[in-house]
Structures are given as structure tokens and as C-alpha cells.
Amino acid sequence: SDIYNINKGSLKDAIVSFGGFCTGEVISTKGLVLTNHHCGFDAIQNHSTLENNYIRDGFWAQNNAKEIPNAGLFVTFIVRIDDVTSAVLKGVTGSMTEAERQSMIDKNIAQVRKDVTRESTQENMIRGFFEGNQYYMFTTETYRDVRLVGAPPSSIGNFGKDTDNWSWPRHTGDFAMFRIYASKDNKPAEFSADNVPFRPKRALNISMDGIAEGDFTMVFGFPGATNQYLHSAAVAQIVDVLDPAKIDIREKAMGVIDGYMRRDEQVKIKYAAKYASLSNYWKKWSGEVLGLKRTNGVAKKQGYEKTFQERVDANPVWKNMYGSLLNDLAATYQEIQPFSLARDQFNEIMIRIEMYAITSNLNSLVTAFEKDGESGYNQRLAVVKKNLANIYDEYDSNVDRDLFRELMPVYLSQPESFVAGEAMDAFRFTKNSYADFASRMYNDSYFDERGKVEALLEKPAAAVIDEIKNSYAPKFFKAVLTNYQENVQRKMADVQARIN
Known part of the structure; x- marks a missing residue:
């Protein structure tokens, strides 16, 4: 008690x-x-x-x-x-x-x-x-x-x-x-x-006595979720495919941000929390791969599954219900792998490119306007202004441009169905130059300039919507998101339902 x-x-x-x-x-x-x-x-x-x-x-x-x-x-x-x-x-x-x-x-x-x-x-x-x-x-x-x-x-x-x-x-x-x-x-x-x-019901006492080997300890708090019951095929996928892909993207992003932080104290302050967040799970995933390989984690999982299969096969009722379960899961994880990889790459890339977040907020105004007219637009506008203020407070256009240039090659290297046609067309328009691709994205847009965006949002709703719908960057990132939702997210959900 x-x-x-x-x-x-x-x-x-x-x-x-x-x-x-x-x-x-x-x-x-x-x-x-x-x-x-x-x-x-x-x-x-x-x-x-x-x-x-x-x-x-x-x-x-x-x-x-x-x-x-x-x-x-x-x-x-x-x-x-x-x-x-x-x-x-x-x-x-x-x-x-x-x-x-x-x-x-x-x-x-x-x-x-x-x-x-x-x-x-x-x-x-x-x-x-x-x-x-x-x-x-x-x-x-x-x-x-x-x-x-x-x-x-x-x-x-x-x-x-x-x-x-x-x-x-x-x-x-x-x-x-x-x-x-x-x-x-x-x-x-x-x-x-x-x-x-605040006056709490209970406060912890801090001991100044120190600790000794064998002292009682207890962890009490709010942990995240675990995946300890994953099938061995899913664990192998994490070790061999998913974690290495995420590690690679984060290393690229960290390289860009670190370069700017070392040269500019203001950028160092702005991007300190982002860099810390990036490096935290970069190190975690690196250790996860190392640890699972070092401890033969996949082989141990397979050993548990072998024992499970033997117990199921020895019981006619269980065999009828679960006899093919492990093989079915292995096959389904193989089927979901390309979608899982595309999901992780999309999330890792787009969350780093803040032009994506900026234009996503602006595109949400279009959605609200088309659904509920000016009342819906005005309701959404307050949220968008707050979101954009938070983004611009810690934003540097040069850093973001170089992140786009560094990470878009990973996005465009995916299987054709996972890449928005508009993105590939835009890349080819610049004669396959990632530097020119990035320059066009940021030079043909003023959405990386806080003052101009804030001025735009003070205009009448119809004028704002017209500007967003006819601007290059919002159209580009909307196409990228739509393609992801239709060709990755939706199809992955169908396969995931069979795993669940």
C-alpha cells in the first residue's frame, strides 16, 4: 500500500x-x-x-x-x-x-x-x-x-x-x-x-548516505513499449534491414547539422535539441544491432520458436489451431519488409526536412478551407500559426536546404512505386543534380522566410489558399505525402492486419 x-x-x-x-x-x-x-x-x-x-x-x-x-x-x-x-x-x-x-x-x-x-x-x-x-x-x-x-x-x-x-x-x-x-x-x-x-500528496526523500553493493533498488516510472515477443523474422529484419537504413539516414543528417553547429553558435543553440534527439536513437539502434548480433539474438528466438512448434505439434488441438502460425508469420514479415523500410525511410527523411513540416501546415489550411469554408480555415489558422512559430524559432534555411540535398537521394533511390512521380520529375528537371534540386525547392519558394509567411497568413483566406495551391513547395510535398499514404501506408496496413 x-x-x-x-x-x-x-x-x-x-x-x-x-x-x-x-x-x-x-x-x-x-x-x-x-x-x-x-x-x-x-x-x-x-x-x-x-x-x-x-x-x-x-x-x-x-x-x-x-x-x-x-x-x-x-x-x-x-x-x-x-x-x-x-x-x-x-x-x-x-x-x-x-x-x-x-x-x-x-x-x-x-x-x-x-x-x-x-x-x-x-x-x-x-x-x-x-x-x-x-x-x-x-x-x-x-x-x-x-x-x-x-x-x-x-x-x-x-x-x-x-x-x-x-x-x-x-x-x-x-x-x-x-x-x-x-x-x-x-x-x-x-x-x-x-x-x-504545488503541494504533493507524497514527496521522495533523498538519501545522502550513498549506496553499497547489494542494496535494494527499484525502478518506478513511465517506460516506453517493448517488442520482446516479435517473431525471429521480424528481429532479423530489424538487424539486417530497418535499423541500418535508419542509422544511415541519421548519420547523413547529423553530418549536415554538426557542420553548421561547429561554425555558428546561433545555429548550435537552435539545433542542439534536434541534434541530441537525432543522435540518441542513432546510438540506440547502433547498439541494438551490435547487441543482437553479439548475443545471437535471432538464433535464440529461433530456438524458442522451435520449442514452441514442437509443443504445438504434440497436441492435436493446438496443431489444428496454431500449426502453421510461425511459418505464416515468417512469410508475412517477408511480405511487409519493403513497406516497413519505405515507412522508416519516409519518416526519417521527412521529419528532418522542415520545409516538409512548414508546407504540411500550410496544406492543412487548404484542407480545412475546402472542407468547412472560412470558419474551418480560421479555426485551423490559429493552430498553424502556433506550429509555424515553433518551427521558425529553431529553423535555419541553409541547414534545411542542405538536409534536403543530402537526404533526397535516399528517398529517390527507393522502388519506383514508393517515390512520388512529381518528385522524380522535379529531379529530372534539374538534370539529376541534387544541388540544383535543392536550390529550386528553396529559391523558388519563400516559405523558408518567416516574415513573408507570417505576412501571407494575414491576408484574406481565399488569397492565402490560392497562393498555397499554386506554389511549388506545398504542391511538391503534398504529392510526396499522398504517394506515401496510397502506396506505402495503406498497403502496409493491410499486411499488418494479418500479422496482428
Whole structure:
């Protein structure tokens, strides 16, 4: 009950989901939260300037008034957890197709959420575990006024950098401190100068005694998902095809960004968080490939599967139901491989080229206008302006142009059906010169210039839509996305349904 208790403060009340992507720990009765340096790095970077470079020099607020607000950052507490498996799987049968099964589950989840009462400041999330065989409902409370209190210089907080990342033992001061603020009645509230430090139900004590070999330890937090039950064919695919492709793309992107960061301190600040994000999973995937090869991971999987097959074959009922399961999965993974590779390459390339993100936001205005007229356009416009502001705050046109030049060869080298015809035509128009291809994309467009885009969005809706629909870059990237959705995403979903 000291770990989980819904009637009094317990350990769960001192552990938060930090920003939805990390774990944090409440370590004081005044809402002080400890998390990793890399978890707070985006906030640290957002507040860094040439004059106040908190990435390089660190930051410490001398009092509450000096703590820095962070728009969009939040922490989430778990209020309670309930097993809702029986309600979610009600009416689900083994004879259903995957689509029928998921439809029934979605319907049941909607009903469960409808039937459950909650406070106005709470949310109910239902999540599946063990590939949808178990479901839990998490009642949560989210606080959105989270302020930066302190962080060491990156020379301490990220000591060892990529060399030591994902490696053990590791010696680094990987921490940052934030503070949760709440309304005067201790409820979640948007940022306000009137908010006060949050008063938690439970805060962790920090021991100054150190540790010794054999001391009890426990990991308590918010991990990601695992794929430990993957078929050996899927693991082999990761090792031999998917991870190497993603590693290659990230190395190319990191090379471009690193070159600019070394030459320009302003670019170094703008791209610090992006580079850290890039290198994090580049190192992770590199280690994943190395580790699986070194430990003969695929062969071990195949050994488990051999034992499974022998047990199935020895039982007539099981053999009738599952006798061909492993072979069927192996064949289906082989079928899905080109789509999985195309998906990973698309995601890795397009998320690096921010002109894609800029034009995607602009194209969403066209979609909103064509669907719901000016009312839909105006509603979407507020979101687009906010998104674009976030992009341009950390954007450099020269870096983006060189990322386009460096990564588009990978995109265009894919099988013909995975490449938008408009993209190949545009490349051929420049006589197969990637430098000219990039120059045309950025020189024939002003969407890499913040001021001009902001001026465009102040014009009447019809004029904005006309400009977007007749501009080269938005048309180009829309064609790329449409081709991906039709020839990769949709076809992959059909095959994935058979795996599920």
C-alpha cells in the first residue's frame, strides 16, 4: 500500500510522467521535480540565447520569481489504475477478423469511458498491454504550469555525450530540476503569476548516505513499449534491414547539422535539441544491432520458436489451431519488409526536412478551407500559426536546404512505386543534380522566410489558399505525402492486419 494507494499518499503520487516522454520525481513539499538533463534539454535550449547560453553554462534560479515558465510542458500524475479487461473485451471472439475485433474493442472502450465518473480536472486513458490481451484504465491529473529551476552545464549534464550514451557504467550528471505550479486550491491551472508551488500528496526523500553493493533498488516510472515477443523474422529484419537504413539516414543528417553547429553558435543553440534527439536513437539502434548480433539474438528466438512448434505439434488441438502460425508469420514479415523500410525511410527523411513540416501546415489550411469554408480555415489558422512559430524559432534555411540535398537521394533511390512521380520529375528537371534540386525547392519558394509567411497568413483566406495551391513547395510535398499514404501506408496496413 506504500507503493500504490488510492486513499492516501503513496509512492505513485511522487512519480510523474514528465512531458509525456520521460519520468520525473517529486522531491519536495513545494512541487520540486527531478528529471534527467536530456528530458529537460528542450526547455533548456528554448531559453538559451547567445547572451544567456544555458546549454553551455547551465541555469539556476535564485528564487521562485526567477524560475522560467515552459509553454507546452506538463507533468501527469496517476490518480488510480483499474483493470478493465473484461469490459473492453466483452463480445470479442476468436473468430473475428482483426478489423472486427478492433472495432468491438473501440466501441467497448468508448462505453467504459462514458460510464466512469471523474473530476473535471482528471482524464481517463485506457491502454492495452500484451498485444491487446489486457487493458487498464489510468485516471490521471495533468499540471501545465511547470517552470525550470535549474540544470547543470551540458559538460556535466551530458558528460560523455554520444560516446557514453546507452552505455554502462556511465558517469554523468544527467539531471535537471523543475517546479510544478498549481492554483491556490492546489488544482491544475494554466500558467499564471497567481499560481503557487504545488503541494504533493507524497514527496521522495533523498538519501545522502550513498549506496553499497547489494542494496535494494527499484525502478518506478513511465517506460516506453517493448517488442520482446516479435517473431525471429521480424528481429532479423530489424538487424539486417530497418535499423541500418535508419542509422544511415541519421548519420547523413547529423553530418549536415554538426557542420553548421561547429561554425555558428546561433545555429548550435537552435539545433542542439534536434541534434541530441537525432543522435540518441542513432546510438540506440547502433547498439541494438551490435547487441543482437553479439548475443545471437535471432538464433535464440529461433530456438524458442522451435520449442514452441514442437509443443504445438504434440497436441492435436493446438496443431489444428496454431500449426502453421510461425511459418505464416515468417512469410508475412517477408511480405511487409519493403513497406516497413519505405515507412522508416519516409519518416526519417521527412521529419528532418522542415520545409516538409512548414508546407504540411500550410496544406492543412487548404484542407480545412475546402472542407468547412472560412470558419474551418480560421479555426485551423490559429493552430498553424502556433506550429509555424515553433518551427521558425529553431529553423535555419541553409541547414534545411542542405538536409534536403543530402537526404533526397535516399528517398529517390527507393522502388519506383514508393517515390512520388512529381518528385522524380522535379529531379529530372534539374538534370539529376541534387544541388540544383535543392536550390529550386528553396529559391523558388519563400516559405523558408518567416516574415513573408507570417505576412501571407494575414491576408484574406481565399488569397492565402490560392497562393498555397499554386506554389511549388506545398504542391511538391503534398504529392510526396499522398504517394506515401496510397502506396506505402495503406498497403502496409493491410499486411499488418494479418500479422496482428
